[in-house]
Amino acid sequence: MTEIEDSLALAETPPEAGAVVPICPGVGWLRMPLPMSLDHINLWLLDDGDGWTLVDTGMGTPDVERVWEQHIATTLADKPIHRLLVTHMHPDHVGMAGWLADRFGLALEMTRGEYLLCRILVADTFQAPPPEAIRFYRNVGFDDKQIAFYVSKFGGFGRVVRRLPAAFKRLSDGQRLSIGGNTWEVVVGRGHSPEHACLFSPELNAVISGDQILPNISSNVSIWPTEPDADALGDWLTSCRELQTRLPEDVLVLPSHGQPFQGAHRRLQSLIRGHEHGLERLLTAMDEPRRVVDLLDALFKRSLPMGEHFFMACGECLAHLNYLLRQGQITRETDDDGAWWHQRING
Numbered sequence: 001m002t003e004i005e006d007s008l009a010l011a012e013t014p015p016e017a018g019a020v021v022p023i024c025p026g027v028g029w030l031r032m033p034l035p036m037s038l039d040h041i042n043l044w045l046l047d048d049g050d051g052w053t054l055v056d057t058g059m060g061t062p063d064v065e066r067v068w069e070q071h072i073a074t075t076l077a078d079k080p081i082h083r084l085l086v087t088h089m090h091p092d093h094v095g096m097a098g099w100l101a102d103r104f105g106l107a108l109e110m111t112r113g114e115y116l117l118c119r120i121l122v123a124d125t126f127q128a129p130p131p132e133a134i135r136f137y138r139n140v141g142f143d144d145k146q147i148a149f150y151v152s153k154f155g156g157f158g159r160v161v162r163r164l165p166a167a168f169k170r171l172s173d174g175q176r177l178s179i180g181g182n183t184w185e186v187v188v189g190r191g192h193s194p195e196h197a198c199l200f201s202p203e204l205n206a207v208i209s210g211d212q213i214l215p216n217i218s219s220n221v222s223i224w225p226t227e228p229d230a231d232a233l234g235d236w237l238t239s240c241r242e243l244q245t246r247l248p249e250d251v252l253v254l255p256s257h258g259q260p261f262q263g264a265h266r267r268l269q270s271l272i273r274g275h276e277h278g279l280e281r282l283l284t285a286m287d288e289p290r291r292v293v294d295l296l297d298a299l300f301k302r303s304l305p306m307g308e309h310f311f312m313a314c315g316e317c318l319a320h321l322n323y324l325l326r327q328g329q330i331t332r333e334t335d336d337d338g339a340w341w342h343q344r345i346n347g
């Protein structure tokens with residue numbers, strides 16, 4: 001949620017739906033529509049001789065299926081996709097993976113953490129929310145009306161993720177893939193999702209960064225009901241610092257949203273700084289006991305209406321609070337309704 005101020009966006013025109021823009025040797029850039037305020041995702045086609053390696057797939061919606069059909073009749077008419085990699089389990093990245101795997105007879109390659117969590121979330125679709133999830137949102141400070149809204153939205157994940165293949169091929173941190181004569185090293189990041197794969201090619205000096213490094217917005221770093229005590233922000237900050245050591249500053253960053261850019265280290269530093277400032281604002285606001293829902297204005301500097309962003313905002317606020325709790329900078333008490341109240345430890 002921070003604006004770009006210190007990285008260099010390339011003045012490339014993004015591809016129209018159904019088109020491919022060459023972005024560096026052997027790498028094609030395409031876009032798929034998203035039905036939300038963030039209205040697109042970037043996908044990457046890597047030239048592998050007699051076929052393409054595709055990285056990420058688009059959300060499992062009829063619109064995206066239509067654009068894929070268009071590509072199959074044009075871009076991919078003479079040269080099919082013969083390898084399928086997915087950076088992480090969010091629906092805009094993995095949504096069409098099952099459909100493409102069926103269509104082209106492909107194995108799905110993902111990290112194990114991403115594949116398994118995705119299968120679990122898809123299995124929850126059309127189920128009732130478990131008591132652990134209700135308890136979690138009581139901890140956050142939801143009232144009855146907000147809980148009812150959550151219940152009405154539960155299990156939506158699988159509606160935009162096509163059925164995943166029941167088997168997968170594992171990507172692991174440090175693994176080197178050979179694609180079209182170039183090496184692509186898997187660099188795993190954490191905090192936005194459990195085991196997010198970036199792909200770095202030293203020969204091309206390019207990195208497919210997924211949602212791990214974005215130019216215009218900061219990636220959502222959230223706590224979710226499946227792991228209330230997770231240290232997602234600690235994981236995220238550690239990953240940002242590690243990426244600064246594993247990637248060159250002048251690497252061409254190919255992000256999932258926005259424009260390709262250079263200035264990876266500066267961008268990562270700005271992301272780290274953004275979270276540090278958020279932690280400071282939260283500490284200032286916790287001179288009296290506060291619930292997660294009371295602290296959203298302090299963290300985001302604006303109020304958020306109920307909806308998809310509200311859940312992400314609560315999850316992100318809680319990620320900051322879990323981090324401060326681990327650092328011994330705040331206390332957490334639970335009241336009779338199950339809500340958590342946080343207060344700064346002075347001294």
Ligand SMILES: [Zn+2]
Pocket residue numbers: 088090192193211
């Ligand atoms: Zn994501």
